[in-house]
Amino acid sequence: MANDAGRAAARALGDPRARPNGRWVSALTGAPIERVERVFAESDRFLAVEREIRARHRAAGRTYYAQFRAPLELYALARLLRPRHVIETGVSSGVSSAHVLLALRRNGAGRLHSIDLPTPQRGPVFGPTESPVALPPGRATGWAVPERLRDGWDLRIGPSQELLPSLVAGLDGVGLFLHDSLHTPTHLAFELATVAPGLRPGAVVLADNTVWTGRAFDRFAARQGVPIRRRGRSDLVGLSVPATRSPAPRARRAPGSR
Numbered sequence: 001m002a003n004d005a006g007r008a009a010a011r012a013l014g015d016p017r018a019r020p021n022g023r024w025v026s027a028l029t030g031a032p033i034e035r036v037e038r039v040f041a042e043s044d045r046f047l048a049v050e051r052e053i054r055a056r057h058r059a060a061g062r063t064y065y066a067q068f069r070a071p072l073e074l075y076a077l078a079r080l081l082r083p084r085h086v087i088e089t090g091v092s093s094g095v096s097s098a099h100v101l102l103a104l105r106r107n108g109a110g111r112l113h114s115i116d117l118p119t120p121q122r123g124p125v126f127g128p129t130e131s132p133v134a135l136p137p138g139r140a141t142g143w144a145v146p147e148r149l150r151d152g153w154d155l156r157i158g159p160s161q162e163l164l165p166s167l168v169a170g171l172d173g174v175g176l177f178l179h180d181s182l183h184t185p186t187h188l189a190f191e192l193a194t195v196a197p198g199l200r201p202g203a204v205v206l207a208d209n210t211v212w213t214g215r216a217f218d219r220f221a222a223r224q225g226v227p228i229r230r231r232g233r234s235d236l237v238g239l240s241v242p243a244t245r246s247p248a249p250r251a252r253r254a255p256g257s258r
């Protein structure tokens with residue numbers, strides 16, 4: 001049933017690779033697989049959103065999205081962790097953002113803070129050598145996110161090198177962090193070091209395209225003293241910050257939220 005729901009959602013989104021991996025979410029959150037699958041089965045909530053995202057991509061001349069391969073797992077993580085603050089770097093059309101926004105809406109709490117330095121499309125037509133993350137002419141960052149999900153979305157435009165430090169410093173604890181911006185070893189190391197003091201106990205940290213980022217994530221995991229959880233055989237990886245971690249000095253914690 002839950003697998004069917006995941007398959008249906010991936011189909012509606014237009015990419016079979018988005019079929020969710022429940023074991024990965026279970027390893028990252030400690031939630032039993034049955035509970036994870038119940039979250040994937042909330043397809044009544046996200047099928048319409050997948051269809052709308054796909055329609056927006058098609059209207060802009062994009063026949064596939066292929067930008068963040070685990071949007072449904074991101075939804076499940078945000079549902080299970082119930083984070084008060086989520087940070088993502090790298091938005092592009094907003095597939096990952098839309099799924100976090102949807103989950104937070106369903107949670108009834110929590111805020112998504114996104115940072116993106118847009119890559120404009122080179123010409124009027126999407127060429128064969130063009131990056132799929134490029135903005136189609138006339139579109140802005142997050143252009144595929146349905147209007148009804150945008151309320152309360154904290155979207156900041158600029159390089160994360162400039163925007164991430166003050167964002168992290170201004171939040172009282174981050175429960176979920178996704179790196180999907182500039183995939184270089186130095187940049188990933190910078191983002192992880194910047195967000196680290198703001199992470200709550202039990203927070204989940206994800207990084208995509210680690211095939212390009214050397215050992216930056218491995219070193220971060222070693223410093224946290226936790227294993228890396230890989231999504232299948234892909235280079236999308238994550239870890240869970242120890243639940244007994246001592247609180248960051250500025251963090252003021254509310255019960256029941258990460």
Ligand SMILES: C[S@@+](CC[C@H](N)C(=O)[O-])C[C@H]1O[C@@H](n2cnc3c(N)ncnc32)[C@H](O)[C@@H]1O
Pocket residue numbers: 067068089090091092093094095096097115116117118119133158159160161180181182
């Ligand atoms: C792989 S795409 C993000 C895909 C997105 N998460 C999704 O679900 O569709 C990477 C995005 O990061 C942006 N980017 C590149 N360098 C950046 C930087 N230094 N700071 C912030 N964003 C950056 C790119 O322009 C692009 O929009």
